[in-house]
Amino acid sequence: MRFRGLFLFVMLLSLCTVSTLFAKTRIRCASTTSTQNSGLFEYLLPIVEKDTGIKVDVVAVGTGAALEIGKRGDADVVFVHAKDDELKMVREGYFVDRHDVMYNDFVIVGPPGDPADIKGMKKAVNAFRKLSTEKVIFVSRGDNSGTYKKELKIWKIAHIDPKGRKWYLEVGQGMGKTLRIANEKKAYTLTDRGTWLALQDKEHLDMVIMVQGDKMLFNQYGVMAVNPLKHKYVKYKEALRFINFLISPKGQKTIAGFTESHGEQLFHPDAK
Amino acid sequence: MYGILISFEKAFELILSLNRELAGIVVLSLLVSGAAIVIASLLGIVFSYVLAFRRFPFKGFLTNLLNTSMGLPPVVVGLFLYLLLSRNGPLGFMGLLYTPSAMVIAQIILAFPIIAAMSHAAIVMVKPNIRLAALGLGATDIQASVAVIRDARYGIISSVMAGLGRVMAEVGAVLIVGGNIAGYTRVMTTTIALEYDKGNFELAIALGIILLLISLFLNAALFLFQRKVYR
């Protein structure tokens, strides 16, 4: 028995050492699945590591979860796209050093037949109104993500409460899955352009872009550090180095250089 | 149908090309699940033995609890562990969240009830004389306990395999407490989920095939082992 206890202890100890060894110049970044799925991090992070010497571990979850993880101090830096919420939490003292980094845009997509006849409309709000009066199926993320928050904002401005309507499906899934569901159901949905392009390229969804280019549909990405006064152990200095790289001319140029496979730029840097 | 075949073809190409990233993911999966299973087995077997032979209060309740927790939903375990290990949580000072250690702990919690409950079933099936027989041949208390466990070894090995199957196939808990960090806490199942999200079905299928091959291999090894001894 004594031998087993010892063995167990050694096992646990070695596990702990392994994890601390790994933990040296790493910082943890809570971000969103859509950012990760676009492939941006795979492209960007090796460059960050080379330039700043910091290895960034990305935990990709929904925007809501990413903000929560940051608030709890389980990450050092947060990189999401929900500007209103971000600013609110900065005011509440959870985060510091928030900066705009880049934007991409949302598009409304739907079946090529366009049963609601919204194709080419200029205003997203008007398109949403039309969708609700035509009662065509609309698939919503329904998951507290940045995309979902944007969608709710548009509904709100349009003075429509879609919750519980027969044509309104809240699926509680990531963007990729939501697009697939919309495709299967010949429905409309709101998506970020990055995921749309990536998925369209690989799976040839039977859908087309209906509405795009409305300022309302801009998707602002921001980065901010967890407030070291709230959580003493966060790696604030390293987080700041990461943030400063992202908003530096070199970082901005790097982001602009990220393209999907057909050469289309996915994110537009706009740090001030 | 054609599309599926193409996906599989590409998946096999990926496996054969032995991509370094892919290999790292497979190795990490095996390390995490292996460590979890070794620890869960030791704890589970000792616990099942105590449950079978010692008297203590709330034993019936504990047995019930054990059987119930065999079906613990991995996401619930993951969430619970997240709250424990989070910097704000009671164990936050250890800094284990989003590390392989956290994944090992999650998998221990998932595997332990299965191993303990199934081992317990195997140990109570051992002839009641075995313990006394060992003592009567000059065994110490511990040696006699080992003799009983040895006698239940086929059932216990099955329990360990069942536990391993559960943790290798599990995605919900390791996703939450591991964070699916590339090159650090990304294992086979979380990669499959991610690559499906990204629409990279080929990589997802390739990993699925590897996962199946591993469990096939383990089960074949078990089968051969049992046949060898039963002969």
Added chain:
Amino acid sequence: MNIVLKDVSKSYNGAAALKNCSAMISKGIINAVIGPNGSGKSTMVRIASLLEPADSGEVRYGGSHAEPQNDISFRRKIAVVLPGDSLFNDTVFNNLAYGLKIRKMKKALIRERVTELLEKFQLSDKSYSSIRTLSSGEAQRVAVARALAVKPQYLFLDEPTASLDPVNTGIIENVLHGVNTERGITILMVTHNMFQAGRIAGRIIFMYGGRVIEESGSSEFFANPGHEITRNFLNGKMVW
């Protein structure tokens, strides 16, 4: 050394199995314990062989003090064959080797001794068979051989030949008789078979109701039973 039980009592879940039982097991000979079912024979074996502690009373191996329960080096002079199936779920060879392995004996020596015993018990061709494939006679032979493998000074057997045919019974009796005369080990054997007791035992211990009613030399016991209950038992008048 003679083994002495003094005022031993033992109960299980409130039911008394032994009540102030005193007995003497003579050194160097085969002692047979007989008596009806439920008379406490098996309990007496477990307590005398130090497998279980008594609730009260003491067990002495020769000396003037009670043997401590957990003195492992002393316990290793004792071997016990339990009633019924008590074999490890393993091969015949590994069953015989068990007692030697836990004594950390060298592999070559283990092999030598096990091979010798298998021969003695006519089990040589079964060495690598699983115990699941054995007949009940073979299984019982394995159980006795396994106990003898550790070369005990004291050997306890609880019904080692129960429900065996004469051939298997004969093999076991012969070996027991042999090791007893060759090595002078002390044997205590529970049996239901009075003829067997008369055949191989030098001393008979008759138990009834959780205590020893009568104990004496074998010929004396059968020729001249001193107690009413013993006489009834021997005459088959007792229902058991």
